[in-house]
Structures are given as C-alpha cells and as structure tokens.
Amino acid sequence: MAQRRTVLTSTSTPASARRNGGQILMQQLRIHGARRVFLVPGESYLPCIDAFNEHQGAIEPIVCRQESGAAYMAEAYGKLTGEPGICFVTRGPGATNASIGVHTAFQDSTPMILFIGQVGNGFCEREAFQEIDYRRMFGQMAKWVAQIDRTERIPEYVARAFSVATSGRPGPVVLALPEDTLWGSAEVVDLPRYTRAHSHPGGADLARMAALLEEAERPLMIVGGTGWTSEAMHQLEDFAVRFQVPVGTAWRRLECFDQRSPNAAGHVGWAMTPALRQRVRAADLIIAVGTRLGEATTEGYTVIESPMPRQKLVHVYPDPGELGRVFAPTQAIVADVASFAGALAALAPARPPQRKARVEAAHAEYLASLVPLSAQGPLSLDAVAAIAADQLPHDACITVGAGNYALYPHRYRRYTGPGTSLAPTVGSMGYGLPAAISAKLEQPERTVVCYAGDGCFQMNLQELGVALQYRVGVVVLVFNNGIWGTIRAHQEREFPGRAIALSFTNPDFAALVRSYGGHGEVVECTEDFAAALARACAFADREKLPALVELRYAADGIAPGETLSGILSAALARQQISGAAHGTFAEAVPQPCGVSVAVTDPVNDRADARR
Known part of the structure; x- marks a missing residue:
C-alpha cells in the first residue's frame, strides 16, 4: 500500500486528499501547463479519462479517430508552443499506431509526452492481453521511456518527463501507465510546475x-x-x-x-x-x-x-x-x-x-x-503554389506531409516566422491534416492550409471527424494524380520503363469532405484556382468547418523544374537502351478542360528524395 508522504519542502505544495492515479496524473498535467490533450480513448487508462471531469475549462480533451492522428496533433502542438504536446493512447495497438508520431517528434526535436495504458504489474512478462515492453519498443525513438509502477510516484515521473522533453535537444518522452497504478490511490504532494533549463553562449x-x-x-x-x-x-x-x-x-x-x-x-x-x-x-x-x-x-x-x-x-x-x-x-x-x-x-x-x-x-x-516556372498541362502546380502564396495572409500556417507536392509550397511561399510552417523533417506521410487541425485549435484566428498529396491525405483523412466535431475551419488542398509520384520518379530513374504497383483509385475528395459537413470543390484548370481557394477560405472562416479544394491533374512535372519524362530519358541514356525496347513512358487519356496529354506521375507522398 502507498505510504503517505509527510515531508514537505519550500517548492512542494501541500499534501492532497487521497486520489486515484488518474486524478493525480491529470492534476500534474494541469500544474505543468497542459491545456489540451489529444487522445483515442482506451479502457486501459479509464481513471485518466474520468479525471477530465475535474478539469473542465482548464484541460481540453480532443478525441481523435486514430492514434497516429492524435500523436501528430500532439507533435504539432509541441512545435507551435514549445511546450510538450500531450497524447494518450491505449496499450498495444494504440501504442503501435502512435509510434509514428513519436518518431516524428524525435527526428524533428519536438517536445512531446506520450502516455500509454499498460497491463497491471501483476500480469507483466506473461504476454498478457496487448502487453508490450515499451522500454524496448520506444528505446531508440524517445529521449526517455519509463513505466510508473507506483501510484505515489506519478508526480515525480511527470515532472521529470516535462523537464526531459524540453531540455537540451527537445524530444519525446514515453510513460507507460499500468492499470494498478492508475486505479490505485495515494496521498501525495503535487510537485510545482517544471522550469525549463536554458543553455547560454559564453x-x-x-x-x-x-x-x-x-x-x-x-x-x-x-x-x-x-x-x-x-x-x-x-x-x-x-x-x-x-x-x-x-x-x-x-x-x-x-x-x-x-x-x-x-x-x-x-x-x-x-x-x-x-x-x-x-x-x-x-x-x-x-x-x-x-x-x-x-x-x-x-x-x-x-x-x-x-x-x-x-x-x-x-x-x-x-x-x-x-x-x-x-x-x-x-x-x-x-x-x-x-x-x-x-x-x-x-x-x-x-x-x-x-x-x-x-x-x-x-x-x-x-x-x-519565386517566379513560377513554366509547366505543361491545364493545371500548373507552380502557378497554383504561387497564387496561394500571394493570396493567403502572410502569417498563415502551411502544413504538409511528405511527397514532392510539398516542394511547391516550400519553394513559392515566403514564410514569415514561428507558426507559419509545420512540416515533418522526418518525411512522414499523413502529417498535414492532423497538424493543421492542431494549429487551428491553438490559433483559431490564423488561416491554416494543409497541402496534401492524394496518398498522403488518405493516411489520416479520418481526422476530418475531429474538424467536424470541434468546428475547426482548416483548408485542405489535395493534389490528386492517382499515383505514388515520388516513388515513380525513383522507379523511372533506377528501373526505367518498368513502372508497376504505384497507382491507386481515388474517391471523390470534394464529395467526401461534404459528408463531414465541409465545403468541397474540384479544380482542373489553373485559371479556376484563385477563386476556388478564396471560396474555401471564406467558408472555413465563416462556418468553422473544413474546406477542401481537390486539384486534379496529370502533368509531367514531378517537381519544380523537373519532369518524369526527363528522368526517364536520362535513365535510358545511361543504360544505352531505347524507350521503344522497354515500353513507353505514358499513355494518353482525357485530361481536364478537354485537353489530352500524356499521363505522367508528378506528385506523391513518400519523402524519399535523396537523389
């Protein structure tokens, strides 16, 4: 049984009444300044969920649809505020889903704390239901991984987590919460808010x-x-x-x-x-x-x-x-x-x-x-990116996931300071939409626009439900060409003329966002984009709901100033083989605005742009 702590110091607060582990933990989060918690509910940490009742108006729970979305939102919060983004997930599958956000926080040096439900201490090492050793699982992708095995030590571990996440090179901390720790009760002092240590040049x-x-x-x-x-x-x-x-x-x-x-x-x-x-x-x-x-x-x-x-x-x-x-x-x-x-x-x-x-x-x-490069086809991504750069407010927040489509806002947008860009340096897909939602929750008056490839968007599009539930007016630009374009570029470079296993069939994204109560429309020509973007921004601001502009195109431009056909030709020349001997680069299909051009595969979502 937990022993009552009777020794107080000048930096501690008075001992409180007996509380369960979830109540102790939530009180510590409030003391350390947590204002928002991103979570996918799980029975393994029910006492923590119940404890939200005692902090209404102080800590806002954001109920996400999948743990990767929750972890991305917490990571984006850490980038925006400099304070640890807080995420709660259940054990086993919840933790594995959330791991992508932890990896992103580690490589992006973002302060973040992931709390994971865990089997009770009495069941450990039996491969109990959904049991994982999180010290081993997260050991190389977090600054500190620990398990709180005693209820009375929760304040100590939480205070250390905040300090570790923000000190030196910031990064993620993972704390596992055994069921008996959360359901157990103790009388403990609440430790004071952490103080960040700063390093100064001499x-x-x-x-x-x-x-x-x-x-x-x-x-x-x-x-x-x-x-x-x-x-x-x-x-x-x-x-x-x-x-x-x-x-x-x-x-x-x-x-x-x-x-x-x-x-x-x-x-x-x-x-x-x-x-x-x-x-x-x-x-x-x-x-x-x-x-x-x-x-x-x-x-x-x-x-x-x-x-x-x-x-x-x-x-x-x-x-x-x-x-x-x-x-x-x-x-x-x-x-x-x-x-x-x-x-x-x-x-x-x-x-x-x-x-x-x-x-x-x-x-x-x-x-x-910043001057748009020329591009073939009825929809120029260079022109679209330049139009958006001119049309959006200078302090707008631009979020992206991973893929060559992101090179367009990276090149043509002049970013003006903290909070104007959220981009995972780890090259993680599915990041843009959750990050945009987190940014808009944190700064509701700021225009927030997510750039997403069609594949990248589909990795976390379910978080549109969060935008609907919490009335979050983000704008999404979906770059739809129906293929994994970045990988196609590498495939043409290394195995020219042998493209395979890179295409997929997309839904009607504009109709999809409307099912979430939002605004959606399709743009197929450059001259239609400016007005569509203006309508999307106006809707998002007015209705506090998501708006989406789907950009449908099939152009040869894989990136600003680079084409897939050029990559293919160079690869064939290196191999001294002809395009005819190894198949053609593209097939002719009807194109937007009644134009028929060769299908190429410009934009994709995997940031493997090493060559």
Missing part, C-alpha cells in the same frame, strides 16, 4: 565566432531546429544585417527566419536552387544555428561534408552530445536558439563589413526562384 564563444566572421569573405548562416520565438528571430536577423551575412533555412524549417528579410537566401536542402547550392558549397564559413545539419539539409552530406567540412563551421546547438557527432566543427557552441539569439545583441563588427553585394545577390537569387 563571452569567449561569441568573441571567437565574431573573429571567424571578421575573417570570412563568403559566410552563410543556416538556421533551423526548435525553440524559436519572434523575438529570437528578429534578434538573429538584426545580427545578420549588422554583419552582412545571408541566411538560409534548414530543410523544412522554413518558419525559422522571415523570408521577407533582405538577408533571406532561401531553403537549404533537397531540391534547393542550383545558385543556393553553389553558395553553400563555396562558403568559407557556415554558422549553423539550432540545426543538426542532417542528411536532407546537406543533400546527403555533400554540400557540407562529414566528418570534415570544407567550410569552416560554427555549430550552435543546445545538446553537447550532438556537437562533433557528425561534423568536426571549427567551433562548437552549446546554446539554445533563443539564448544564442539574445546574446547576439552585444556583438558589433570591429570594422564595417564589405559583404553587402554578396547578401544582395543571394537575396536576388532567392527572389528569382
């Missing part, structure tokens, strides 16, 4: 970095990671202006820098422009702030080589374990992005820099990349 660190910058002719800053605030972003921009340094955003961290800034150089990573790629390669100093400089940002560790970069590298990161792990930096600085940005205010150039022309040229190249 004066010597800043002086050395300033000296390296003083010597550099072609410096480039790359920003990314988590923890950015509007204030920190402005402080870093001021530094870049003073020292005349162009700034690029790391892969899928587009929200980390205001791209309207004259120092903005563009999106660094897969599918970056040739001009920006050359700037990264030719830089004599890279200042990487908050980003791990992963495979995607460095294009397979080629533009910045591992383990020894050609460029001098100043690597600023909150976790010392990351510094020197993949790259040997010229200088390593242990600091979180907000603390580092705040410290930059004290720095000033020893003499006026002479790099203004380089900054202006980098920004001019970035602006040139």
